[in-house]
Amino acid sequence: MLRPVLVGVDGSPESLAAAEWAAAEAALSGLPLRLVRAWEGVPYPSGSSADLAAGQNGAGRSLREAEERLTTRFPGTRPTGELVQGPPVPTLLEAAEEAETLVLGSRGLSGAAGYLAGSVASDVVAHAACPVVLVRPAPHPGTTADASPGATSPGRVVLGIDLAHACDEVIRFAFEAAHRRGTSLYVLHAYNLPLAYSIASAQIPLALDLLATEHGDDLAAVLRPWQEKYPEVPVTADAVMDPAADRLVKAASGAALLVLGRQERTSRLGARLGHVAHSVIAHAACPVAVVPHG
Numbered sequence: 661m662l663r664p665v666l667v668g669v670d671g672s673p674e675s676l677a678a679a680e681w682a683a684a685e686a687a688l689s690g691l692p693l694r695l696v697r698a699w700e701g702v703p704y705p706s707g708s709s710a711d712l713a714a715g716q717n718g719a720g721r722s723l724r725e726a727e728e729r730l731t732t733r734f735p736g737t738r739p740t741g742e743l744v745q746g747p748p749v750p751t752l753l754e755a756a757e758e759a760e761t762l763v764l765g766s767r768g769l770s771g772a773a774g775y776l777a778g779s780v781a782s783d784v785v786a787h788a789a790c791p792v793v794l795v796r797p798a799p800h801p802g803t804t805a806d807a808s809p810g811a812t813s814p815g816r817v818v819l820g821i822d823l824a825h826a827c828d829e830v831i832r833f834a835f836e837a838a839h840r841r842g843t844s845l846y847v848l849h850a851y852n853l854p855l856a857y858s859i860a861s862a863q864i865p866l867a868l869d870l871l872a873t874e875h876g877d878d879l880a881a882v883l884r885p886w887q888e889k890y891p892e893v894p895v896t897a898d899a900v901m902d903p904a905a906d907r908l909v910k911a912a913s914g915a916a917l918l919v920l921g922r923q924e925r926t927s928r929l930g931a932r933l934g935h936v937a938h939s940v941i942a943h944a945a946c947p948v949a950v951v952p953h954g
Contacts, residue, residue: 662690662691662692662760663691663758663759663760664686664691664692664693664694664740664758664759664760665682665685665686665689665691665692665693665694665759665760665761665763666682666694666695666696666752666755666756666759666760666761666762666763666790667679667682667693667694667695667696667762667763667764668695668696668697668698668748668752668762668763668764668784669695669696669697669722669723669726670697670698670722670748670765671718671721671722671725671726672765673765673797674765674766674795674796674797675726675764675765676726676729676765676797677765677795677796677797677798678763678764678765678766678793678794678795679695679726679729679730679763680729680730680733680734681763681793681795681947682761682763682793683730683733683734683737683739684734685761685763685793686737687734687736687737688840688841689760689840691760692738692740693730693737693738693739693740694739694740694741694742694755694759695723695726695727695730695739695740695741695742696741696742696744696751696752696755697719697720697722697723697726697741697742697743697744698719698744698745698746698747698748698751698752699715699716699718699719699743699744699745699746700715700745700746700747700748716743716745719743720743723741723742723743724741726739726741727739727741742755748780749780749783749784749787752764752780752784752788753784753787753788753789756784756788756789756790756792757789757790759790760790760791761790761791761792761793761949762784762788762790762791762792762793763792763793763794763795764780764781764784764785764792764793764794764795765781765794765795765796765797766781766794766795766796766941766947766948781794782933785922785933785941785950786922786933788952789952790952791833791949791950791951791952792949792950793917793947793948793949793950794941794947794948794949794950795947796945796947815843815914815915815916815946816838816843816844816845816846816915816916817834817837817838817841817843817844817845817846817915817916817917817918817919818845818846818847818848818908818911818912818915818917818918818919818946819831819834819845819846819847819848819918819919820847820848820849820850820904820908820918820919820920820921820936820940821847821848821849821879821882821921822849822904822921823849823851823875823878823879823882825921825923825953826882827921827953827954828953829921829951829952829953829954830919830920830921830951830953831882831883831886832886833919833949833951834847834919835886835889835890835893836890837916837917837919837949838890838893839890839892839893841916843916844893844894844895844896845893845894845895845896846895846896846897846898846911846915847879847883847895847896847897847898848897848898848900848904848907848908848911849875849879849897849898849899849900850899850900850901850902850903850904850907850908851875851899851900851901852901853868853871853901854871868901871901872899872901875899876897876899878899879897879899880897883895883897904936905935905936905939905940905943908920908936908940908944909939909940909943909944912940912944912945912946912948913945913946914946915946916946916947917946917947917948917949918940918944918946918947918948918949919948919949919951920936920937920940920948920949920950920951921950921951921952921953922934922937922950922951922952922953923952923953923954924952924953924954933950937950
Protein backbone atom coordinates (compact mmCIF):
# COMPACT_ATOMS: atom_id res chain seq x y z
CA MET A 661 0.00 0.00 0.00
CA LEU A 662 1.35 3.41 -0.97
CA ARG A 663 2.07 5.79 1.85
CA PRO A 664 0.32 9.13 1.23
CA VAL A 665 1.49 12.70 1.08
CA LEU A 666 -0.17 14.05 4.22
CA VAL A 667 -1.13 17.67 4.79
CA GLY A 668 -2.46 19.31 7.92
CA VAL A 669 -5.13 21.94 7.25
CA ASP A 670 -6.75 24.49 9.53
CA GLY A 671 -8.48 26.91 7.16
CA SER A 672 -5.66 29.47 7.15
CA PRO A 673 -4.02 30.75 3.94
CA GLU A 674 -0.81 29.08 5.09
CA SER A 675 -2.38 25.66 5.31
CA LEU A 676 -4.11 26.12 1.95
CA ALA A 677 -0.74 26.90 0.36
CA ALA A 678 0.63 23.77 2.00
CA ALA A 679 -2.31 21.75 0.67
CA GLU A 680 -1.65 22.95 -2.89
CA TRP A 681 2.03 22.10 -2.60
CA ALA A 682 1.11 18.66 -1.26
CA ALA A 683 -1.32 18.08 -4.14
CA ALA A 684 1.35 18.92 -6.71
CA GLU A 685 3.88 16.73 -4.90
CA ALA A 686 1.45 13.81 -4.77
CA ALA A 687 0.87 14.14 -8.51
CA LEU A 688 4.63 14.22 -9.19
CA SER A 689 5.34 11.19 -7.04
CA GLY A 690 2.24 9.15 -7.90
CA LEU A 691 1.21 8.96 -4.25
CA PRO A 692 -2.24 9.39 -2.68
CA LEU A 693 -3.07 12.68 -0.99
CA ARG A 694 -4.55 12.79 2.51
CA LEU A 695 -5.82 15.85 4.38
CA VAL A 696 -6.15 15.90 8.17
CA ARG A 697 -8.02 18.53 10.16
CA ALA A 698 -7.55 18.32 13.93
CA TRP A 699 -9.98 20.08 16.24
CA GLU A 700 -9.87 20.13 20.02
CA GLY A 701 -13.50 20.90 20.73
CA VAL A 702 -14.67 22.75 23.83
CA PRO A 703 -13.91 20.99 27.11
CA TYR A 704 -16.71 20.59 29.61
CA PRO A 705 -17.92 22.33 31.75
CA SER A 706 -16.69 25.48 29.98
CA GLY A 707 -18.66 24.76 26.82
CA SER A 708 -22.05 23.42 25.87
CA SER A 709 -22.98 20.73 23.39
CA ALA A 710 -23.90 23.53 21.01
CA ASP A 711 -20.38 24.91 21.31
CA LEU A 712 -18.95 21.49 20.53
CA ALA A 713 -21.20 21.11 17.49
CA ALA A 714 -20.27 24.57 16.25
CA GLY A 715 -16.56 23.82 16.61
CA GLN A 716 -16.90 20.51 14.79
CA ASN A 717 -18.96 22.07 12.01
CA GLY A 718 -16.42 24.86 11.52
CA ALA A 719 -13.53 22.40 11.37
CA GLY A 720 -15.41 20.20 8.94
CA ARG A 721 -16.22 23.17 6.75
CA SER A 722 -12.56 24.20 6.49
CA LEU A 723 -11.65 20.62 5.56
CA ARG A 724 -14.28 20.50 2.81
CA GLU A 725 -13.18 23.88 1.47
CA ALA A 726 -9.60 22.64 1.22
CA GLU A 727 -10.72 19.50 -0.61
CA GLU A 728 -12.84 21.53 -3.04
CA ARG A 729 -10.00 23.96 -3.68
CA LEU A 730 -7.63 21.14 -4.54
CA THR A 731 -10.03 19.32 -6.86
CA THR A 732 -10.69 22.63 -8.67
CA ARG A 733 -7.06 23.70 -9.03
CA PHE A 734 -5.67 20.21 -9.63
CA PRO A 735 -8.09 18.35 -11.93
CA GLY A 736 -7.90 14.62 -11.37
CA THR A 737 -6.82 15.02 -7.75
CA ARG A 738 -8.76 12.77 -5.40
CA PRO A 739 -7.80 13.84 -1.88
CA THR A 740 -9.17 12.03 1.12
CA GLY A 741 -10.01 14.13 4.16
CA GLU A 742 -10.26 13.18 7.80
CA LEU A 743 -11.63 15.23 10.69
CA VAL A 744 -10.01 14.17 13.96
CA GLN A 745 -10.98 15.41 17.39
CA GLY A 746 -7.84 15.91 19.42
CA PRO A 747 -4.84 18.19 19.96
CA PRO A 748 -3.12 19.00 16.66
CA VAL A 749 0.44 17.95 17.56
CA PRO A 750 -0.26 14.33 18.64
CA THR A 751 -2.89 14.00 15.91
CA LEU A 752 -0.47 14.99 13.18
CA LEU A 753 2.42 12.98 14.62
CA GLU A 754 0.28 9.85 14.75
CA ALA A 755 -0.91 10.37 11.17
CA ALA A 756 2.66 11.03 10.02
CA GLU A 757 3.72 7.55 11.13
CA GLU A 758 1.89 6.19 8.09
CA ALA A 759 2.84 8.98 5.67
CA GLU A 760 5.59 9.38 3.11
CA THR A 761 5.78 13.14 3.72
CA LEU A 762 3.92 15.60 5.95
CA VAL A 763 3.27 19.12 4.63
CA LEU A 764 2.41 22.11 6.83
CA GLY A 765 2.07 25.85 6.47
CA SER A 766 5.14 27.68 7.75
CA ARG A 767 3.68 31.08 8.57
CA GLY A 768 0.51 32.15 10.26
CA LEU A 769 -1.30 34.12 12.89
CA SER A 770 -1.29 33.03 16.47
CA GLY A 771 -4.41 31.36 17.77
CA ALA A 772 -6.80 28.82 16.33
CA ALA A 773 -7.00 30.39 12.86
CA GLY A 774 -3.38 29.71 12.12
CA TYR A 775 -2.18 27.15 14.65
CA LEU A 776 -0.51 24.89 12.10
CA ALA A 777 1.83 27.66 11.01
CA GLY A 778 3.14 28.52 14.46
CA SER A 779 4.24 26.52 17.47
CA VAL A 780 2.40 23.42 16.31
CA ALA A 781 4.46 23.26 13.13
CA SER A 782 7.65 23.69 15.14
CA ASP A 783 6.72 20.88 17.51
CA VAL A 784 5.68 18.57 14.69
CA VAL A 785 8.80 19.10 12.58
CA ALA A 786 10.98 18.37 15.63
CA HIS A 787 9.28 15.04 16.37
CA ALA A 788 7.78 13.63 13.15
CA ALA A 789 8.94 10.22 11.97
CA CYS A 790 8.71 11.23 8.30
CA PRO A 791 10.07 14.22 6.38
CA VAL A 792 8.14 17.44 7.02
CA VAL A 793 7.85 20.15 4.35
CA LEU A 794 7.03 23.67 5.51
CA VAL A 795 5.40 25.90 2.88
CA ARG A 796 4.78 29.64 2.86
CA PRO A 797 1.77 31.17 1.11
CA ALA A 798 2.30 33.21 -2.04
CA PRO A 799 3.21 36.85 -1.33
CA HIS A 800 0.54 38.41 -3.56
CA PRO A 801 -2.85 36.69 -3.21
CA GLY A 802 -5.17 37.24 -6.12
CA THR A 803 -2.44 37.85 -8.69
CA THR A 804 -0.75 35.54 -11.15
CA ALA A 805 1.74 34.73 -8.38
CA ASP A 806 -1.11 33.24 -6.34
CA ALA A 807 0.14 29.68 -6.38
CA SER A 808 1.86 27.68 -3.72
CA PRO A 809 5.58 27.61 -4.46
CA GLY A 810 7.74 24.62 -4.95
CA ALA A 811 6.33 21.34 -6.11
CA THR A 812 6.07 22.30 -9.78
CA SER A 813 8.52 25.20 -9.72
CA PRO A 814 11.34 25.00 -12.29
CA GLY A 815 13.85 26.17 -9.68
CA ARG A 816 16.63 23.94 -8.46
CA VAL A 817 16.62 21.82 -5.33
CA VAL A 818 19.07 22.93 -2.64
CA LEU A 819 20.55 20.49 -0.13
CA GLY A 820 22.38 21.56 3.00
CA ILE A 821 24.45 18.85 4.66
CA ASP A 822 26.87 18.59 7.53
CA LEU A 823 29.62 16.13 6.64
CA ALA A 824 29.96 15.21 10.31
CA HIS A 825 26.41 13.86 10.14
CA ALA A 826 25.93 13.19 6.42
CA CYS A 827 23.24 10.58 5.97
CA ASP A 828 21.62 8.61 3.21
CA GLU A 829 18.03 9.56 4.10
CA VAL A 830 18.59 13.28 3.58
CA ILE A 831 20.69 12.94 0.44
CA ARG A 832 18.25 10.46 -1.10
CA PHE A 833 15.32 12.79 -0.44
CA ALA A 834 17.08 15.68 -2.20
CA PHE A 835 18.16 13.64 -5.23
CA GLU A 836 14.70 12.14 -5.65
CA ALA A 837 13.09 15.58 -5.35
CA ALA A 838 15.36 16.93 -8.09
CA HIS A 839 14.78 13.84 -10.24
CA ARG A 840 10.97 14.13 -10.00
CA ARG A 841 11.10 17.79 -10.98
CA GLY A 842 13.63 17.32 -13.78
CA THR A 843 15.81 20.00 -12.26
CA SER A 844 19.32 20.44 -10.88
CA LEU A 845 20.62 19.94 -7.36
CA TYR A 846 22.86 22.37 -5.51
CA VAL A 847 24.63 20.96 -2.45
CA LEU A 848 26.15 23.18 0.21
CA HIS A 849 28.40 22.11 3.06
CA ALA A 850 29.37 24.99 5.36
CA TYR A 851 32.08 24.46 7.94
CA ASN A 852 33.69 26.46 10.70
CA LEU A 853 37.34 27.24 11.20
CA PRO A 854 38.80 24.70 13.66
CA LEU A 855 39.87 26.24 16.94
CA ALA A 856 43.49 25.26 16.28
CA TYR A 857 43.47 27.49 13.18
CA SER A 858 41.71 30.50 14.66
CA ILE A 859 44.65 32.05 16.47
CA ALA A 860 47.20 32.07 13.67
CA SER A 861 45.00 31.76 10.58
CA ALA A 862 46.38 34.96 9.06
CA GLN A 863 49.84 33.44 9.06
CA ILE A 864 48.89 30.11 7.55
CA PRO A 865 46.94 30.70 4.31
CA LEU A 866 48.34 27.49 2.86
CA ALA A 867 46.83 25.50 5.72
CA LEU A 868 43.46 27.15 5.10
CA ASP A 869 43.66 26.22 1.43
CA LEU A 870 44.41 22.64 2.41
CA LEU A 871 41.44 22.67 4.79
CA ALA A 872 39.16 23.88 2.00
CA THR A 873 40.46 21.18 -0.34
CA GLU A 874 39.91 18.53 2.30
CA HIS A 875 36.29 19.53 2.86
CA GLY A 876 35.67 19.75 -0.88
CA ASP A 877 37.11 16.28 -1.46
CA ASP A 878 35.07 14.82 1.41
CA LEU A 879 31.88 16.36 0.00
CA ALA A 880 32.61 14.99 -3.48
CA ALA A 881 33.19 11.52 -2.02
CA VAL A 882 29.88 11.57 -0.15
CA LEU A 883 27.95 12.64 -3.26
CA ARG A 884 29.70 10.39 -5.80
CA PRO A 885 27.56 7.24 -5.32
CA TRP A 886 24.37 9.30 -5.50
CA GLN A 887 25.46 10.99 -8.70
CA GLU A 888 26.09 7.56 -10.15
CA LYS A 889 22.61 6.46 -9.08
CA TYR A 890 20.97 9.62 -10.48
CA PRO A 891 23.10 10.49 -13.52
CA GLU A 892 20.29 12.60 -15.00
CA VAL A 893 20.42 15.08 -12.09
CA PRO A 894 22.97 17.89 -12.68
CA VAL A 895 24.83 18.51 -9.42
CA THR A 896 26.82 21.51 -8.24
CA ALA A 897 28.50 21.27 -4.85
CA ASP A 898 30.30 23.81 -2.67
CA ALA A 899 32.16 23.46 0.60
CA VAL A 900 32.53 26.88 2.20
CA MET A 901 33.85 28.28 5.47
CA ASP A 902 30.86 30.45 6.27
CA PRO A 903 27.74 30.51 8.51
CA ALA A 904 25.53 27.74 7.17
CA ALA A 905 22.14 29.38 7.67
CA ASP A 906 22.99 32.58 5.82
CA ARG A 907 24.47 30.75 2.85
CA LEU A 908 21.56 28.32 2.63
CA VAL A 909 18.95 31.09 2.67
CA LYS A 910 20.80 32.90 -0.14
CA ALA A 911 21.25 29.69 -2.13
CA ALA A 912 17.54 28.88 -1.80
CA SER A 913 16.39 32.13 -3.42
CA GLY A 914 14.12 31.05 -6.26
CA ALA A 915 14.58 27.37 -5.43
CA ALA A 916 11.88 24.75 -5.74
CA LEU A 917 12.84 23.19 -2.41
CA LEU A 918 15.47 23.43 0.31
CA VAL A 919 16.33 20.15 2.05
CA LEU A 920 17.85 19.87 5.53
CA GLY A 921 18.48 16.99 7.89
CA ARG A 922 17.30 16.62 11.48
CA GLN A 923 19.36 14.27 13.58
CA GLU A 924 17.17 12.13 15.80
CA ARG A 925 18.55 12.10 19.30
CA THR A 926 17.38 11.57 22.83
CA SER A 927 18.22 14.11 25.52
CA ARG A 928 16.77 15.48 28.72
CA LEU A 929 15.29 18.32 26.68
CA GLY A 930 13.67 15.97 24.18
CA ALA A 931 13.73 16.28 20.41
CA ARG A 932 14.64 19.67 19.02
CA LEU A 933 15.76 21.46 15.88
CA GLY A 934 19.26 22.82 15.54
CA HIS A 935 19.88 26.53 15.23
CA VAL A 936 20.63 26.26 11.49
CA ALA A 937 17.26 24.64 10.78
CA HIS A 938 15.47 27.19 12.96
CA SER A 939 17.09 30.10 11.14
CA VAL A 940 16.53 28.66 7.67
CA ILE A 941 12.87 27.90 8.34
CA ALA A 942 12.39 31.45 9.60
CA HIS A 943 14.01 33.15 6.61
CA ALA A 944 13.91 30.93 3.52
CA ALA A 945 11.25 31.97 1.01
CA CYS A 946 10.96 28.56 -0.67
CA PRO A 947 9.48 25.38 0.85
CA VAL A 948 11.81 23.74 3.37
CA ALA A 949 11.96 19.97 3.85
CA VAL A 950 13.32 18.69 7.18
CA VAL A 951 14.30 15.03 6.93
CA PRO A 952 14.87 12.99 10.12
CA HIS A 953 17.86 10.69 10.24
CA GLY A 954 19.63 8.52 12.77
